[in-house]
Amino acid sequence: MSTGSTSTARRGPGAKSAERRRSIIDAAHAVFAERGYNAGSFQAVADRVGMSQTGLLHYFPAKSDLLLAVLQRRDEVSTAAVDPTAGFAESVLLKARANERIPGVIQLYAVLSGESTTEGHPARAYFTTRFDRLRTGTAAELRALQADGLLGGSVDVAIAAASLAALWDGLQLQWLLAPGEVDVVACLRDYLDGLFARP
Amino acid sequence: MSTGSTSTARRGPGAKSAERRRSIIDAAHAVFAERGYNAGSFQAVADRVGMSQTGLLHYFPAKSDLLLAVLQRRDEVSTAAVDPTAGFAESVLLKARANERIPGVIQLYAVLSGESTTEGHPARAYFTTRFDRLRTGTAAELRALQADGLLGGSVDVAIAAASLAALWDGLQLQWLLAPGEVDVVACLRDYLDGLFARP
Known part of the structure; x- marks a missing residue:
């Protein structure tokens, strides 16, 4: 070389x-x-x-090192695709729309995230850390929106943070199997509309 | 033999x-x-x-034949665990609670569902059919509840059906990686409460 x-x-x-x-x-x-x-x-x-x-x-x-690096790059690409002035819900929907253009990478994410639940899998630490950060980070964002009066006080931000990440992953899985049947963005928008409509 | x-x-x-x-x-x-x-x-x-x-x-x-048969058995066991007089939301939560007692089988589900998104995977037909049926079946149940005035008319039953299945899968994935951090039943209850509170 x-x-x-x-x-x-x-x-x-x-x-x-x-x-x-x-x-x-x-x-x-x-x-x-x-x-x-x-x-x-x-x-x-x-x-x-x-x-x-x-x-x-x-x-x-190891191939797993490269695959995980691709997923980390996806996180960067996904974040870079979003207008920094976009609000919380809009950012989520923009990232979801960007993911629709890279089905092969989302497939990689689906395979590795599922396999990562087994003991000793090389992607386990990546996904454990990823979900920890996602839950903590999203909960903090939602808490700030609550403090500003933009999100209802009845919303449990920890539950909403875990649920949003979970919903997104599950929708992408269904979309990969039936792209014409499942509209990830429409479902995420429906969830977020419901969340922001709560008292 | x-x-x-x-x-x-x-x-x-x-x-x-x-x-x-x-x-x-x-x-x-x-x-x-x-x-x-x-x-x-x-x-x-x-x-x-x-x-x-x-x-x-x-x-x-093939090992995949046996693994898929285990997942089908899980569906039967899961359905059998539910009181037939239980309402829609209660049934979901009872099944989710039953899944908490079989983490190894849920892990199997997570691995195979992720891998099934790849071309030619032996579990692909099972999961494609499973999600089709889940979306159609749940949407029909929710439509019946709407007709009886038990669910608000503003709920898009197709979106809710896909979202509920997706949320559940995504939550179980997070729970497998961090059992002490993610409460699947609490998150599902929160989603269902929000859904049934809609006008």
């Missing part, structure tokens, strides 16, 4: 390695978005980024 | 085979409920039902 020594000498091996790692994750994100979990392979990712499989393994020794 | 010829002669091979099949599924349900997806094995099921692995393979040639 060529390591681009001129660039390495100028900026240090750390920067070069991080950049390479980032381009691999971008390529993997694109490969899985296009082809889905089954057809997305190490070889396809290596081809796209112009390196050998051996070179790829240097950066991601 | 002994086929119990006396009984076979009396009732025909079909009845004997169906009974044997049923006892294997019961054993597998118990094994997965106790041990979970990783530790539940063909050997453990064969031991429990007192037959060889080869004998077991005669009834269930």
